Amino acid sequence: MRSPTARQDEAKPVRVEPTSTGRSPVVGIGLRRVRDAARTSVHPRRALRNGGATAQRPGFRLALPGLGLYSVFVAYPAVATAYYAFTNWNGLAQHWHFVGLKNFVSVLSSGLERTAFTNTLEATVGIALGANILGLAIALLLQKRSRFNYVLRLLWFLPAALPSIVAGYIWTFIYSPSGPLDKVWVLLHLGAAPGFLGSPNEALPSIIAIAIWQVSGYAMVLLLAGLQAIDEQLHEAARVDGAGVLQRLRFVTLPLLRPAFAVSFVFSTVTGLLLFDVVVATTNGGPGYATETLATQLYKQSFEYNNFGWGMAMGVLMGILVLGVSAAMLWIFNRKEARA
Amino acid sequence: MSAISVWAGGAVPARGRGGHSIQRRVGTLVGRAGLAIATVAFVSPVLLSVEMSFRSNTAINVAPLAWPKSLSLSNFTTAWSAGGLGQALLWSAVIAVVSVMWLTVAGQVLAYYIVRRGNRLASVALLYVMAGLAFPAPSRLLPLYELMLSLHLIGNPISVMLFQGATLTPLSVLIYRSFLQRMPIEYEDAAYVDGAGHLQVLRHVVVPMLWPSSVAVASLKIGMIWNDFFTPLLLVGGSTYATVPVKIYTFVGQYTAQWGDIFAGLTLAVIPVIIVFILLQRHLVEGLGAGLKG
Amino acid sequence: MQKKSTKKGTYRSGAYVLALAASTLLASTLGSVSAGASTTVNLKMTTVGTEPGLTQVISNYEKAHPGVRITVTAIPSNNYQSTLLTELRGGNGPDIMFVWGGYGNPMAVGELASAGYLARLNNQPWVPTLSSTGKSVVDINGAVLALPMNYEVVSFFYNKMAFQKAHVTPPASFAQLVGDCAALNKVGITPIDEGNEVGYINTLIPAIFADDYVYWKDPTFYQSLAAGKVSLANSALWRQGIKVGNEDYAQLFKDHCFEPNSTATTDTESVAAVASGHAGMNAMLTEFEDYHADNPKGSFGSFEPGLTGSPKSVVLTMDPSFLLAVNAHSHYETQAEAFLSYLAQPVQAGYLSRLSEDIPSVRVNGFRMPQLFQGLSSLINKDQEGYYFSSYSKSPQTKTVWIAEAEDIATGTATPQQATAAVVKTLNG
Known part of the structure; x- marks a missing residue:
């Protein structure tokens, strides 16, 4: 019917003849079959197996430019800095010596670090769930092509384009005891307004809300891109089969959004695990230690307490944590897909 | 034909069924109004910062949330001249454009290798790149600085391009990888059969198919690069190539900050980001036609 | 029509690569030109935020000393420590820098002195004019390591x-x-x-x-x-x-x-x-x-x-609020110290204190205390x-x-x- 790939079809010297597996005529085959068709048509391993006989595989030299720059300016500094984690360098002195794993033991046994760890986990879960749910809702509402939706997309993305230091400054006033949220509370007769950033119990949720406000724009952009990659015919087929809006969301849209979700979840999770800017711009870890995170601790130890070695040990442990969590997430998303 | 494709997605009301009844129109209108109100509430903090850029520093300190008594443009002139924003905008733009180009080109090629090679080495490469997400910027600061120093790149905008290009590689590889995994391989195979090389396949098959994800990568990265402050301050702070945030935040002091000037600078600085975002979103829809729709 | 779009694609990617190359080249040439062209002494100075009146004082000084240029980099307070410490550790610190008194801050004179980053300023003309408390925050084991301009x-x-x-x-x-x-x-x-x-x-x-x-x-x-x-x-x-x-x-x-x-x-x-x-x-x-x-x-x-x-x-x-120290590894130590002495003169010290609503640490005869x-x-x-x-x-x-x-x-x-x-x-x- 449509031939969106026509551009490749005609391109010279490459001539492409799409095989039939790529676009099965899915109209009128039942909801479950629609789902299966969707997965079959795009699942990479299956696809690899199908075309494997004739395909050439790209060589490692294609990976070199990207890997090269990354190795020099990201991997090398990360490894080089890990060296200090095994020293007692204070960050200033000309001399230091090796202390083995002492810094790591000290990080893991510190009570404050445990507080920072639980705070970070709470923030991570809150941000990942909040930003993705909000981002999905907005992406679904704004996916239609219209001028109105373009403007709204831009507006929902704007908070993400705002630097954290500025977001923190504005939100400090929005949360302040005489600020607009307080007035809303009075207006709606909700009783005494919460202390927000000033209260040990509410400061962390208040910061999480700011982070969700910023990260949901990123989630929206990723999920919008994901929605564009969903085959319209699958919806058409499901609709012909009498599936309602919610059913189509549940059985067609969400499963097919999984790749976009994988990225969006990893991104928001990493943002949560490394949460730093917003905290510094609002509470700087306070009141008391209520909003200390792993990243604020790393920064304070390395650059404010002159415990550089200690801070770097913290950095190594955080690196392992973040890598572990994000790799696990990707694995889970991949596995679900493979199994389906 | 193209009208059909843009109605893609689950939550969209059934097209072509029921026509355009008045009821439906009213429903759409109410829905739109609700959505618009929610959106305004959501972005109100941003509007607040724009509003603050028209007020004097003293007025902001006295009552940050009050309505402005008089609008003044003096913050904009201060931010422009004292902050040297004109030049900063130029360098921020050059840095953002070059970095995003690198991220889309190199990120795509690297993801293509990882997904289509699919062997153990490719998995190792993926894990290795993912590790770049894991280490917080402050912990990498010192070796990075020493490295740039030995390359004589401190105070040179190339250092920021290299840094951004490298640092944001993991996220763009991740985005491309996820979308590439869902792409049918048949088109590529057919091209190989016809004797095309990897680069030709990339250019004629993969790049067009991945266009929506390229838009996502560019939209996300432009903002991140534009606002990044922590490392650019160290790399080009004090030089004539300082980026916009590096210039704007010089108005933050030990005990006081000239927020009027900061917000004015910010308002000027966010305009290019908005323009780029609008252009990219248009391409997101145009790109649909070239996407993987089968 | 299909052909056209392919061509457009070719042009687009061609332009892409060209733009990439051109802007990188542009950046590199501009970057290298600025590196070492001037014959005057270029003093680098960093402060926390923008210090009121400092630009004016510097421009007066540059007019009186044509061979000296002073470039000020203002860094917001949250980033000052990490930026300066990294520069100092890399051996590329500024000639003159904002510091804190005593020890209670990673960028305090006491902390920096232990690593040998600060020049001794004991022989500077302004040292005898400091009040005893004023001197106490910059004097580390007998070495005067910073000029305390004013306090709050x-x-x-x-x-x-x-x-x-x-x-x-x-x-x-x-x-x-x-x-x-x-x-x-x-x-x-x-x-x-x-x-x-x-x-x-x-x-x-x-x-x-x-x-x-x-x-x-x-x-x-x-x-x-x-x-x-x-x-x-x-x-x-x-x-x-x-x-x-x-x-x-x-x-x-x-x-x-x-x-x-x-x-x-x-x-x-x-x-x-x-x-x-x-x-x-x-x-x-x-x-x-x-x-x-x-x-x-x-x-x-x-x-x-x-x-x-x-x-x-x-x-x-x-609370001492504006202290300046000289980098011990600076190539222009003498010039940097000369500028500090200029700042410590009553006219400049009084001017800067008044603008920042502080009280000068150096003796300024006839300084009018703010009414409050x-x-x-x-x-x-x-x-x-x-x-x-x-x-x-x-x-x-x-x-x-x-x-x-x-x-x-x-x-x-x-x-x-x-x-x-x-x-x-x-x-x-």
Whole structure:
């Protein structure tokens, strides 16, 4: 019917003849079959197996430019800095010596670090769930092509384009005891307004809300891109089969959004695990230690307490944590897909 | 034909069924109004910062949330001249454009290798790149600085391009990888059969198919690069190539900050980001036609 | 039509690569041209934020010294430590840099001196003009390592109308302060509106009373500290001072002296509350312009309550706010020192202090005290002054830990005893 790939079809010297597996005529085959068709048509391993006989595989030299720059300016500094984690360098002195794993033991046994760890986990879960749910809702509402939706997309993305230091400054006033949220509370007769950033119990949720406000724009952009990659015919087929809006969301849209979700979840999770800017711009870890995170601790130890070695040990442990969590997430998303 | 494709997605009301009844129109209108109100509430903090850029520093300190008594443009002139924003905008733009180009080109090629090679080495490469997400910027600061120093790149905008290009590689590889995994391989195979090389396949098959994800990568990265402050301050702070945030935040002091000037600078600085975002979103829809729709 | 789009694609990617190459090339040529063209001495200077009036003073200096150019990089406070420390560690620090006094900050003279980053300034002409306390924060084991340009006063500011309405006078002792709180509460005025959201402001009240206590018990304590005869870490008196400061702070909360949710109140909001008369007083660094800006018709004053009512228990707590040091590894050490000497001259020092609403540390004859401080001028003239604890603390942790603990006192999360124990622990390293 449509031939969106026509551009490749005609391109010279490459001539492409799409095989039939790529676009099965899915109209009128039942909801479950629609789902299966969707997965079959795009699942990479299956696809690899199908075309494997004739395909050439790209060589490692294609990976070199990207890997090269990354190795020099990201991997090398990360490894080089890990060296200090095994020293007692204070960050200033000309001399230091090796202390083995002492810094790591000290990080893991510190009570404050445990507080920072639980705070970070709470923030991570809150941000990942909040930003993705909000981002999905907005992406679904704004996916239609219209001028109105373009403007709204831009507006929902704007908070993400705002630097954290500025977001923190504005939100400090929005949360302040005489600020607009307080007035809303009075207006709606909700009783005494919460202390927000000033209260040990509410400061962390208040910061999480700011982070969700910023990260949901990123989630929206990723999920919008994901929605564009969903085959319209699958919806058409499901609709012909009498599936309602919610059913189509549940059985067609969400499963097919999984790749976009994988990225969006990893991104928001990493943002949560490394949460730093917003905290510094609002509470700087306070009141008391209520909003200390792993990243604020790393920064304070390395650059404010002159415990550089200690801070770097913290950095190594955080690196392992973040890598572990994000790799696990990707694995889970991949596995679900493979199994389906 | 193209009208059909843009109605893609689950939550969209059934097209072509029921026509355009008045009821439906009213429903759409109410829905739109609700959505618009929610959106305004959501972005109100941003509007607040724009509003603050028209007020004097003293007025902001006295009552940050009050309505402005008089609008003044003096913050904009201060931010422009004292902050040297004109030049900063130029360098921020050059840095953002070059970095995003690198991220889309190199990120795509690297993801293509990882997904289509699919062997153990490719998995190792993926894990290795993912590790770049894991280490917080402050912990990498010192070796990075020493490295740039030995390359004589401190105070040179190339250092920021290299840094951004490298640092944001993991996220763009991740985005491309996820979308590439869902792409049918048949088109590529057919091209190989016809004797095309990897680069030709990339250019004629993969790049067009991945266009929506390229838009996502560019939209996300432009903002991140534009606002990044922590490392650019160290790399080009004090030089004539300082980026916009590096210039704007010089108005933050030990005990006081000239927020009027900061917000004015910010308002000027966010305009290019908005323009780029609008252009990219248009391409997101145009790109649909070239996407993987089968 | 299909062909056209393919062609467009070719052009597009071609332009892409070209633009990439061109802009990189452009950047590299421009980058290298600026590197080493000038024959004049180029002094690099970094400050925290933009220092009012500094640009003007520098341009005057450059006019008088054609061979010298001074480039100032202003860095926001949150990023100052990490940026400067990384530059210094990389051996690429600025020639002149903003530092803090004593030890209580990673960029404090004491910390930097131990690593040999700072040049000795003992022979500079301005050294003899420093007050004894002024000198004490930059003198590390006999080496003068920075020029303290000016300091800010930590004291209480009050709204005279609000005090009149409640029929109270500036308190002369802690007990009177508590009494004033009750009287102000009775007429519906918040007694103390403190911007406790801002980290260091949390510690101002405990620090004021800690200083008062120490001075009351030993009026020569600060001279001894300055001379290196005692240190905070091994002074039982200072530990007791922290305890008294924390207990008094907690007592004020118990007696309903503060606005509700004070840990969410910013300094600007709290100044506005006092200026408008909704609140009676607050403890701040010098921001007297703000009170008048908020309420031009208002009348404001300052006071130091003291602990016991005896004038001998009152010491003025000060915070050195603009100190400059010279990089020991600078190629232009002499030129950098010459510029500091220029800044230390009365004309420049007075000008900069007036603009930043501070009090000069170097002698400036005829310097007119800002009106708001006139209640404190007798203390300043009698040299009855000591510094904010962070200038004397040997550990950079003391300040941040005390901030967090004071917040815990304010929210009722920690007792004064717990807070004191946590702060004292940092003194011992």
